[in-house]
Amino acid sequence: MKQVHLSYVGATLLSIFAPEVAAFPGVLEAATRAKADRHIVGRQEAPDLNPTFNEKLQHVSTTGEHAFVAPNLAAGDQRGPCPGLNAMANHGYLPHNGVGSHTDFIKGTFDVFGMSADLSGFLTVLGGTIDGDGLTWSIGGPSKANSGISSGGLLGVPQGISGSHNKYESDASPSRGDLYLDGNDFTLQMDQYQQLYDAGQANGDVYDLPLLTDFRSQRFDHSVQNNPYFFNGPFTGVLVQPAAYTFIYRFMSNKSAEYPAGRLNGDVLNSFFGVTKNADGSLTHSPGHERIPDNWYKRAVGDEYSIPFLQADTLLAAAKYPKFLNIGGNTGTPNSFAGVNAEDLTGGVYNSRSLAEGNNLACFAMQFAVQASPDIIQCSGVLNGITSAMQRLTSQAATSLSALSCPQLTKIDDDQFKQFPGYANLDCKTGTY
Numbered sequence: 001m002k003q004v005h006l007s008y009v010g011a012t013l014l015s016i017f018a019p020e021v022a023a024f025p026g027v028l029e030a031a032t033r034a035k036a037d038r039h040i041v042g043r044q045e046a047p048d049l050n051p052t053f054n055e056k057l058q059h060v061s062t063t064g065e066h067a068f069v070a071p072n073l074a075a076g077d078q079r080g081p082c083p084g085l086n087a088m089a090n091h092g093y094l095p096h097n098g099v100g101s102h103t104d105f106i107k108g109t110f111d112v113f114g115m116s117a118d119l120s121g122f123l124t125v126l127g128g129t130i131d132g133d134g135l136t137w138s139i140g141g142p143s144k145a146n147s148g149i150s151s152g153g154l155l156g157v158p159q160g161i162s163g164s165h166n167k168y169e170s171d172a173s174p175s176r177g178d179l180y181l182d183g184n185d186f187t188l189q190m191d192q193y194q195q196l197y198d199a200g201q202a203n204g205d206v207y208d209l210p211l212l213t214d215f216r217s218q219r220f221d222h223s224v225q226n227n228p229y230f231f232n233g234p235f236t237g238v239l240v241q242p243a244a245y246t247f248i249y250r251f252m253s254n255k256s257a258e259y260p261a262g263r264l265n266g267d268v269l270n271s272f273f274g275v276t277k278n279a280d281g282s283l284t285h286s287p288g289h290e291r292i293p294d295n296w297y298k299r300a301v302g303d304e305y306s307i308p309f310l311q312a313d314t315l316l317a318a319a320k321y322p323k324f325l326n327i328g329g330n331t332g333t334p335n336s337f338a339g340v341n342a343e344d345l346t347g348g349v350y351n352s353r354s355l356a357e358g359n360n361l362a363c364f365a366m367q368f369a370v371q372a373s374p375d376i377i378q379c380s381g382v383l384n385g386i387t388s389a390m391q392r393l394t395s396q397a398a399t400s401l402s403a404l405s406c407p408q409l410t411k412i413d414d415d416q417f418k419q420f421p422g423y424a425n426l427d428c429k430t431g432t433y
């Protein structure tokens, strides 16, 4: 990492409040409340901590302007690795072409799923920075609607999240394949999905966090054992990978008076993944056809899924499977996993043990994503607008992490990653359905 990157992280930038998030103060308040709730880890187990169901506020419309409209992929509509975002675009909660602004993503994820603005604000601004033109980004591959013109013209074409392997998109995803095993990282792989589906069926048609955590462990082992370029990165492995699993239960589950924290069955899972069940019980996937089920209810208002909430779920999963927090990867052959030293990586700010303490996990993963962005942008994003894009990302990170009292990470030394081809060979893979 070159020193020049460090200048983007400075106390002066803390004062620039991200306008995207400022527009949703109620959501921020909810995030702060969630952070104050020390019992959050026990929420799923302790029904008395469950949120209060409100049918009217939590019902998500799938009619009128929010009726399902299949994407016209041939005409350039973009759909990609994220079933949540694909479903939102199919129902008019994001622009149908799959290219949105930060406001579109923050409002859409709140309206449909109850994602807290600390989390959505960070995720969207990071997406805009490394996969988009700074202000807008594509939920699939490169798009004409996202040529970079809004950032004042640029030299590269933004790649969208499909083209962000090991930058945003991670290995060992639930339904999507590893790029270097399956040739792309954004298409649903039916063998993986079938495994998940069957596990829930064997669990009484219930898809909950313990089941998803066990499935993640299987997927993780499968990648270590088969993908010579498997990489469990500081951001992609430590935070994106767990989110890909916990989002399935936390967001896709149907909330009700009986199950205010949510209950997820196979039919709802199928709908959100664009899968239909045939008369003989077999499953068929239609790429890009993710659907919000009719008569489906999102998270309770005031119980938004926030960064501290995701962190608590992530730590719970790592307590069961400590390997999840092993940063590193295979070194070019299957089963050659080598870990890196978090202390060297962060100039001593974090070490492997302290990662699981306090808020260090979210702090570390997100600070790393910010610090690594300038290098990543060289491949896929806003070349001309790099300074303003980095200022926007740094200030959004400060806002999103403000409640966490993070130790200050001022530089990263990712030299250790050169031994991992999965990271060292980060190129500009493009992808689209």
Ligand code: HEM
Residues within 6 Å of the ligand: 081, 082, 083, 084, 085, 105, 109, 113, 115, 120, 123, 124, 127, 161, 168, 169, 170, 171, 172, 173, 174, 175, 176, 240, 241, 243, 244, 245, 247, 248, 251, 252
């Ligand atoms: C701005 C907000 C969001 C961004 C930037 C985002 C981005 C992504 C990315 C890059 C991936 C690929 C990660 C991987 O390789 O495993 C992903 C996967 C996923 N996302 Fe999202 N996402 C967002 C919101 C949501 C929401 C609201 C849901 C609600 C259900 C969701 C559900 C998922 C799931 C379940 C996966 C894993 C897919 C699979 O491999 O089976 N995401 N998302």
Ligand SMILES: *[C@@H]1O[C@H](CO)[C@@H](O)[C@H](O)[C@H]1NC(C)=O
Residues within 6 Å of the ligand: 254, 255, 256, 257, 258, 268, 293, 294, 295, 296, 297
């Ligand atoms: C969600 O739960 C409610 C209450 O049990 C039920 O009426 C509704 O059909 C469920 N929605 C879906 C999509 O399963």
